[in-house]
Amino acid sequence: xxxxxxxxxxxxxxxxxxxxxxxxxxxxxxxxxxxxxxxxxxxxxxxxxxxxxxxxxxxxxxxxxxxxxxxxxxxxxxxxxxxxxxxxxxxxxxxxxxxxxxxxxxxxxxxxxxxxxxxxxxxxx
Amino acid sequence: xxxxxxxxxxxxxxxxxxxxxxxxxxxxxxxxxxxxxxxxxxxxxxxxxxxxxxxxxxxxxxxxxxxxxxxxxxxxxxxxxxxxxxxxxxxxxxxxxxxxxxxxxxxxxxxxxxxxxxxxxxxxxxxxxxxxxxxxxxxxxxxxxxxxxxxxxxxxxxxxxxxxxxxxxxxxxxxxxxxxxxxxxxxxxxxxxxxxxxxxxxxxxxxxxxxxxxxxxxxxxxxxxxxxxxxxxxxxxxxxxxxxxxxxxxxxxxxxxxxxxxxxxxxxxxxxxxxxxxxxxxxxxxxxxxxxxxxxxxxxxxxxxxxxxxxxxxxxxxxxxxxxxxxxxxxxxxxxxxxxxxxxxxxxxxxxxxxxxxxxxxxxxxxxxxxxxxxxxxxxxxxxxxxxxxxxxxxxxxxxxxxxxxxxxxxxxxxxxxxxxxxxxxxxxxxxxxxxxxxxxxxxxxxxxxxxxxxxxxxxxxxxxxxxxxxxxxxxxxxxxxxxxxxxxxxxxxxxxxxxxxxxxxxxxxxxxxx
Numbered sequence: 001x002x003x004x005x006x007x008x009x010x011x012x013x014x015x016x017x018x019x020x021x022x023x024x025x026x027x028x029x030x031x032x033x034x035x036x037x038x039x040x041x042x043x044x045x046x047x048x049x050x051x052x053x054x055x056x057x058x059x060x061x062x063x064x065x066x067x068x069x070x071x072x073x074x075x076x077x078x079x080x081x082x083x084x085x086x087x088x089x090x091x092x093x094x095x096x097x098x099x100x101x102x103x104x105x106x107x108x109x110x111x112x113x114x115x116x117x118x119x120x121x122x123x124x125x
Numbered sequence: 126x127x128x129x130x131x132x133x134x135x136x137x138x139x140x141x142x143x144x145x146x147x148x149x150x151x152x153x154x155x156x157x158x159x160x161x162x163x164x165x166x167x168x169x170x171x172x173x174x175x176x177x178x179x180x181x182x183x184x185x186x187x188x189x190x191x192x193x194x195x196x197x198x199x200x201x202x203x204x205x206x207x208x209x210x211x212x213x214x215x216x217x218x219x220x221x222x223x224x225x226x227x228x229x230x231x232x233x234x235x236x237x238x239x240x241x242x243x244x245x246x247x248x249x250x251x252x253x254x255x256x257x258x259x260x261x262x263x264x265x266x267x268x269x270x271x272x273x274x275x276x277x278x279x280x281x282x283x284x285x286x287x288x289x290x291x292x293x294x295x296x297x298x299x300x301x302x303x304x305x306x307x308x309x310x311x312x313x314x315x316x317x318x319x320x321x322x323x324x325x326x327x328x329x330x331x332x333x334x335x336x337x338x339x340x341x342x343x344x345x346x347x348x349x350x351x352x353x354x355x356x357x358x359x360x361x362x363x364x365x366x367x368x369x370x371x372x373x374x375x376x377x378x379x380x381x382x383x384x385x386x387x388x389x390x391x392x393x394x395x396x397x398x399x400x401x402x403x404x405x406x407x408x409x410x411x412x413x414x415x416x417x418x419x420x421x422x423x424x425x426x427x428x429x430x431x432x433x434x435x436x437x438x439x440x441x442x443x444x445x446x447x448x449x450x451x452x453x454x455x456x457x458x459x460x461x462x463x464x465x466x467x468x469x470x471x472x473x474x475x476x477x478x479x480x481x482x483x484x485x486x487x488x489x490x491x492x493x494x495x496x497x498x499x500x501x502x503x504x505x506x507x508x509x510x511x512x513x514x515x516x517x518x519x520x521x522x523x524x525x526x527x528x529x530x531x532x533x534x535x536x537x538x539x540x541x542x543x544x545x546x547x548x549x550x551x552x553x554x555x556x557x558x559x560x561x562x563x564x565x566x567x568x569x570x571x572x573x574x575x576x577x578x579x580x581x582x583x584x585x586x587x588x589x590x591x592x593x594x595x596x597x598x599x600x601x602x603x604x605x606x607x608x609x610x611x612x613x614x615x616x617x618x619x620x621x622x623x624x625x626x627x628x629x630x631x632x633x634x635x636x637x638x639x640x
Contacts, residue, residue, distance in 0.1 A: 006466065007459075007465045007466065007469070008459055008465070008469060008470060008473070009466060009467055009470050010470060011467070011470035011471050011473070011474040012471075012474070013474045014470070014473065014474040014476075016470055025188070028188075029188075031364075031365045032192055032363070032364050032365055033192070033198055033364065034197070034198050034200070034364060036197075036198075036200055036509070037198055037200045040200070070466070071466040071467050072466075073466075074465040074466030074469075075464060075465055075466045075467075075468055077465065078463065078464050078465035078466075078469070079463065079464065079548065083207075083570045086548065087208065089465050090460060092465070093459045093460045093465060093469070094457075094459070094460040096459055097187075097455075097456050097457060097458060097459035097460050098186070098187060098188045098191075098456050100455075100456070100459065100473075101186075101187065101454060101455035101456030101457070101458065101459070102186045102187070102188065102456055106455075107455065110455065110474075110476050110477045111424065111426075111477055112428060112455060112477065115185040115186045116185040117185065118184040118185055118186055118188070118189030118192075118193070119181065119182050119183075119184070120184075120189070120192075120193065120363070121178075121181075121182045122133070122176035122177055122178050122182055122193075122338075122339075122362055123131065123133065123176070123177040123178065123179055123182070123217075123338070124133045124134075125131060125133065
């Protein structure tokens with residue numbers, strides 16, 4: 001959750017990833033997603049937490065970075081010369097986007113209609 | 126079993142059917158063939174790996190779409206130096222449910238090439254395709270988008286293309302009553318998009334056929350060299366289902382089996398069923414693409430208006446690229462913009478001021494699709510087939526040209542900056558910096574690709590050593606076995622393929638019905 005919130009924080013005009021919605025999303029994702037994307041997200045979070053030395057943000061895990069260093073770490077990871085590190089950032093941005101883009105507060109701030117609920121039903125007969 | 130029944134996930138005893146034709150896959154090809162054979166009086170069983178979702182079942186969010194509609198939870202990727210997402214759906218109606226419903230007739234030059242270089246059956250003439258496509262357009266409410274349907278982001282592109290002297294048109298779509306909600310990727314929320322799940326598949330039921338949903342086919346059955354049916358096991362559509370395993374199903378087909386499991390699914394299914402042909406799974410082609418996002422001083426409302434309402438074929442022949450508008454769901458936007466953290470947040474605060482335009486490349490690259498090496502546990506047998514595909518340097522160069530054109534068009538339309546999403550370039554470019562796109566690296570890893578419009582892997586041709594199906598779309602060396610989806614198309618089209626797939630499947634089914 002920390003990695004997703006750090007990847008897409010609030011700006012002056014629009015909220016960022018909401019921790020409560022993020023926690024709920026991650027519970028759903030763990031329950032509903034296949035093994036491969038779940039594994040990919042776990043790996044991405046681990047790499048995000050462990051890679052500050054590779055982005056020049058310090059020697060401590062991302063969880064213990066100052067807000068300024070964390071912002072620098074997120075930014076540098078997204079534009080890192082190593083492709084696979086950039087892909088880690090892309091995975092986190094994609095997941096953060098799923099939480100952020102469906103948040104009614106974000107959509108209201110951007111003058112977009114809120115999403116209806118996902119029905120999760122299908123034709124059974 | 127009574128005639129005309131929809132059979133979804135079930136447990137318990139094996140479901141056994143005996144019919145005339147078994148059709149694997151209910152996308153544009155499978156559903157078109159099923160409707161024609163049903164109209165001709167044959168009993169048909171349509172087997173679809175995904176669930177049948179009607180308009181009221183369509184998800185609203187992108188996460189819901191990944192979970193309910195996308196193949197492999199949206200995680201299907203081509204492997205190679207750059208990982209490229211492959212856009213496909215697994216549901217009744219197939220990828221037609223999540224595409225932008227664009228209807229483009231098969232270019233005659235493509236049919237000429239196929240006839241000259243590969244061999245085309247005498248039922249696939251330009252005149253026959255023309256007739257079939259006219260009939261399909263009448264059945265599926267095809268119309269050019271206009272007025273309010275388009276929305277501002279489409280009008281901006283239309284005006285910019287026209288001002289620059291390029292060909293431009295509002296797309297013709299099988300959604301005449303489109304309300305422009307910009308959510309094609311989540312399945313049409315109003316039912317305006319006339320996809321297989323709302324049209325031809327229900328028709329199969331009313332004409333006494335069977336539809337098996339949540340029914341991934343694991344194997345085609347043979348008696349000697351003659352296809353005699355299909356076999357599979359029902360798979361629950363929810364991943365968190367923990368009840369008993371789905372029942373087996375067996376469909377015996379007296380007259381034949383038609384495979385329409387997509388360009389990434391048909392070849393692996395045939396390979397798993399024991400079909401051994403040198404060309405099987407080879408010749409995978411696509412229209413890879415990427416886009417440029419323009420940032421405008423005033424609000425664009427990119428999700429108000431048809432998802433892909435404007436298109437230009439101006440550079441189809443000279444550069445091999447197609448230019449289009451695209452409504453990107455807000456949920457996907459962060460993954461498409463460079464940067465992260467506060468910089469990304471500041472850029473996204475202007476999301477409602479952006480318009481995304483894309484370039485799709487008629488690529489020369491050729492790849493392969495092979496069956497999964499490891500068994501899948503709960504994903505069903507279609508899960509995780511291996512797609513190997515990388516655009517060539519020449520393809521990337523054409524994409525670069527297309528993106529540079531789009532960036533200039535954005536500025537002509539009044540954009541204040543563009544977001545290229547290309548590694549190595551600044552996150553945001555001003556008009557004076559467009560030359561940086563012209564000089565962008567040709568390394569595939571620098572670009573944010575997406576792979577849509579998939580072709581090949583069971584390509585048609587008269588030479589059995591270089592093709593999988595013959596000019597009449599029967600699998601070489603086997604009787605009563607045909608392939609009627611995008612996988613039988615031997616080359617890319619340079620235009621959206623849905624209409625061609627439907628017409629080829631329709632004409633093949635007509636030929637079988639009249640045999």
